[in-house]
Every structure is written in structure tokens, then in C-alpha cells.
Amino acid sequence: MKRHYPTASIEAADLLERRVEPHYAKTLTRLLAAHAVAEKLTAIGYQRALAAIDDPALAPTIKKNLAEEKKHARMVYRLLEELGMNEAQADRSMVKAAKSPSFAAPRRFAEDPANPLGLLMASLSLDVTGLLMIGVNYRESSYAPHARAAEIILDEEEDHDQFAAAALRDAAEGFGAERVNAALREWLPMAANFFGPAGSGFTFDCLRYGLKARDNGELAELYLTMIGRRVAQAGLIMPELTRRYPYALA
Ligand SMILES: [Fe+2]
Ligand SMILES: [Fe+2]
Secondary structure (H helix, E strand, O other), rough: OOOOOOOOOOOOHHHHHHOHHHHHHHHHHHHHHHHHHHHHHHHHHHHHHHHHOOOOOOOHHHHHHHHHHHHHHHHHHHHHHHHOOOOHHHHHOOOOHHHHHHHHHHHHHHHHHOHHHHHHHHHHHHHHHHHHHHHHHHHOOEEEHHHHHHHHHHHHHHHHHHHHHHHHHHHHHHHHHHHHHHHHHHHHHHHOOOOOOOOOOHHHHHHHHOOOOOHHHHHHHHHHHHHHHHHHHHHOOOEEEEOOOOOEEE
């Protein structure tokens, strides 16, 4: 697919002064609202995990991730504010989307207080997916403010990803392989769905405007391959999933 706008070629002023077609701004605000809500739900999940998990070994990581997720959410809401959409409006625009399978993982993390195994699953489902979405898609966004924010977020998500990788290696030993395998069966379909449906009209627009670099389906496959390798290395069993969104156990 040919991108109409190169990486970081558009600034807020270009949209406010209508130098770019109006549908670009519409597509961008929808994408930013989805990103902001995902960061916020992740922050809420870490907040609840901090209250629910009484483990001095985990507390510093939970606190650090919480502070960073809050910052990510704030950064993305700021981008929306520059375009004339406040946080409440952005959240309202996402009410319906937030009920779809693509938000099941962040919703679950935000709604159910995590135990340590749930925390690991949330991190595998939200931080590792976030790292891919941001590193592959948003870092190269044609919208320069989003590309700049992605660069900052990415640094921190890399730490979150390392935490998840290390924790998975210890999990089989700490929780027992059977429990971890059951948790993977529960969480990985939700995690793969976080990328959203493949080939949607919205993603087509994101691709042609250069707001995303890859289709959702490609990223979900990349994610499952990456996680599959880690799961196997940890001596765990990768659940078998159906082939496309909404992913489920096969
Ligand atoms: Fe984040
Ligand atoms: Fe994160």
C-alpha cells in the first residue's frame, strides 16, 4: 500500500489550518483516542494491582510501570487536546469500541484486581503488544507529534517487556506449569485481539495516511510468533488459536 504522507511530515498546525484533507484528522483522532484509552486502562490496571498485590518484590516494578503508563496516557490525551478534543470527549468517542474484543485485555486488567500471575499475563498482553504497536506503527507515524510521543513511550515499554520476559521464565517454577498454561489459554486470545481486526476500513485509512505501518493481522501474527518462542523457552505450552480476529482458542 502506498503511503500518502511520509513519517513525521504533518504537524498539528497543518490540521488546524486545514492543509490536510479532513478525513486524515478524523482517522488520526480516532486512532489517538484508542491509544489514549488503552494506556489509561493499563494504568488503571497497574493502580489496582498495586493495591491488590502485597509482594515487596513486585511493588517497585508495579509502581514504576504505573507511573509510566499514566505518563503515556497523559501524553496521548495532550495530542488530542492540541486538536481540540478533551479527555472526556475522547473517552466518550471510544465507549463502543472499548466493548469490542480488541479492548478485552486492557478492560480485564482494569476491572479485575490482579494477582501476581494475572499481572504477568496483563504485562504479556498489554506491554508486549503495546511495544509492537508503538514500535512498528506509531514510531513511523506521518503525524509528527505521535511519532515523537512514540519514541518516548517506546523506551519505557522496552523495560516493561523485559519484565514480562523475565517473569515468564520464572513463572512455570513459581506458579506451576499447569496454572501458567491455563492463564495463557485465557489471556493470549485477548492479547492477540488487542491489535484489532485485520483489513478493516479504518486500518486501511490508517495505512494509506501513514498513521500505521502494518495491518493489525500482521502485527497479531508477529506477536503470537514472538510470544510462542518465549512460551516454549519457558517450557510452557502455547495455546492453539483460531486464525483470525476475533481470536479464540482453537
Ligand atoms: Fe504504555
Ligand atoms: Fe507498558
